[in-house]
Amino acid sequence: MSDPGSISDLDKNRALAEWLEWQLRQVRNRIRELEVQEQQDQRRRERARAEQAWKIQPRRSGDTAMLHRGGCTLYSSELGFINREEAVIALAEPDIEACQICRPETGLV
Structure with missing residues (x-):
């Protein structure tokens, strides 16, 4: 005979399943938050690296080549960045000018 105030095994397992599904939703939401945070952190690291490069x-018809800071948005390079030493050498070249907006020569010479 079952106690009138007791909960059946079926009801207990249904409640447990609902609770586990709730926990799983919480974990999946947290994973999404962490993935977004990781992507933002990666973008910040890339931006910081670009600022140090x-x-x-390249020269285009009639224009001279131009040196930019790595984070300058006037020119987005598909090629890699150059280091400080290479930037100093580039500034010494007569056919390469410094960008007047990002002022890449600041701190180089």
Whole structure:
């Protein structure tokens, strides 16, 4: 005979399943939050790395080549960045000018 105030095994397992599904939703939401945070952290690291580097905009018809800071948005390079030493050498070249917006020569010479 079952106690009138007791909960059946079926009801207990249904309640447990609902609780576990709730926990799983919480964990999946947290995973999504952490993935977004990781992507933002990666973008910040890449931006910081770019700020410590330089890039050269190739010469185009009639224009001279131009040296930019790595984070300058006037020119987005598909090529890699150059280091400080290479930037100093580039500035010494007569056919490469410094960008007047990002001022890549600041701190180089």
